[in-house]
Amino acid sequence: MEKSRGIFFLSWPEVFQDGVEAVGGKGWNLARLDRYGFYIPAGGVLTARAYQIFAEENDLLEDMAEITQSVNIDNIGEKKIEQKLLLIREKIKAGQIPSKIRDELESGLKGMGLLGEPVAVRSSATAEDPAQASFAGIHSSFLNVTGWESILEAVKDCYASLWTPRSVAYRRKLSLADQDVLPAVVIMKMVEARAAGVAFTCDPQTGREDLFVINANFGLGESVVSGAIEPDTYYLDSSAYFALPRLKAKKTGAKQGMTRTCAGGGTCFVPGGDMASQQVLPDGNIEKLGLLLARVFESLGEGEEHQDVEWAFDGRDFVLLQARPVTALPCYTFDALKNKVQIWSNGNYRDAVPMVISPLQRRVMKDSIDTIQYTSLSEPGYPVPEGFQFSRLVKGRLYCNVSALQWAYYDCSGMLSKDFNPGWGGHQPVIEIEDTDPYKGEIGLERQRRGMKGASLIMEAAANASGTFAEVARSVESLTGSENDQQTNRGTFSNRGTFLLLAILKLNNIYNEKNNRSKVEDETTKKAE
Known part of the structure; x- marks a missing residue:
């Protein structure tokens, strides 16, 4: 019945x-x-x-x-x-x-x-x-x-x-x-929580959107939510090319006490204790919780709206107690653009990605394009804010922060904002830049050096393109199996987009490995000098 x-x-x-x-x-x-x-x-x-x-x-x-x-x-x-x-x-x-x-x-x-x-x-x-x-x-x-x-x-x-x-x-x-x-x-x-707290799919203090932030304490989460104690704080890198969120940094809080259930009902705050100096969650569980946060962001936030999550750990599993959108996120941007209107446009992007992006591909597509934008500026030596993201999804479509991109092009290599649209495409508004002579003085010389290095890197990438794409092809083949297994794997990876995702992931890894090697070599050269 x-x-x-x-x-x-x-x-x-x-x-x-x-x-x-x-x-x-x-x-x-x-x-x-x-x-x-x-x-x-x-x-x-x-x-x-x-x-x-x-x-x-x-x-x-x-x-x-x-x-x-x-x-x-x-x-x-x-x-x-x-x-x-x-x-x-x-x-x-x-x-x-x-x-x-x-x-x-x-x-x-x-x-x-x-x-x-x-x-x-x-x-x-x-x-x-x-x-x-x-x-x-x-x-x-x-x-x-x-x-x-x-x-x-x-x-x-x-x-x-x-x-x-x-x-x-x-x-x-x-x-x-x-x-x-x-x-x-x-x-x-009620969850018999050994540990609990709150977590965010962004950094609510700085506005960075490439980080997950977890606050944790022993016992119930009330002590964290109410601000009664200084909790442990864990930061995870949520970049798509890592596939899973990775622990980036952690701070063991003072944890002046913990909230527990009382025998007759209600809760009570228990001050201090020997556990105050201990890390609340082991590293493996921090990353396990990070994966849950990534899923909540994709499910409830649809990869667009960051989430504020209350969680508890019962000694075996994580239990989610609440999730809601983050309502106030600081604008994380270049110093010159703080407190100014941000211009977002899908011009240029809509030529390459004209349709609503499949949920399967959104995160990787967005982060891959951001990696291209970021490294095209950082490789010539321009100090892009760490973890800055030029792109965001709006109702499944990709948009670019053209204010940030125009400023970065100007400050990196001297491109004036009025010259942005002919090169990037579209008819976006342009930001106002008071200094119309980007090449004067010492900073102007630095912009010229970065511009020349950027051009050199583009030529180098073009010369090495065939080898790079051959390496991608080999990597995709190794991920999808040998030739004898191709038919089986095509059943599993039947969507061409999946092969594209694998290729983009590998390209990101190759680029990041070369980027890291280049940084090490530069630091070694500076020390030698």
């Missing part, structure tokens, strides 16, 4: 079907993670509709409407306004959850084996976790909630958190109507 579908409390597959307007941002993203095969805790979502019925049956709608009319960004800090908000929160906490909602929630949790088990009860507002407004830390969540009555109280506390001065001020600041931000509630099994 087929199980009846929930109305108020939905399982993860049902949450996925109903979407963000019914279950909120946090619940929707968890359902997507579940749908795409990630390991998340058992649980589900009490829908926003349940909150609406709760408000109706407890006669709260009139009070809420009065707050909507009377509270604005200018008077939010006034005592009488704070008193109004306190009163509505107290009414919500004193309210009764209707029996039809209670019964379905109880039955749902029992069916999942969660009734009587410790759970996390977390707010999931309907306007929460989009790219424009994360609502991070605005609404309440409760960990290690034990017992049926405690779960009901935690649900009402989540409802009440919608009406704190901070929550209302946040909505007013973003011009979000109160009726458009309704609280659903995620209820899921």
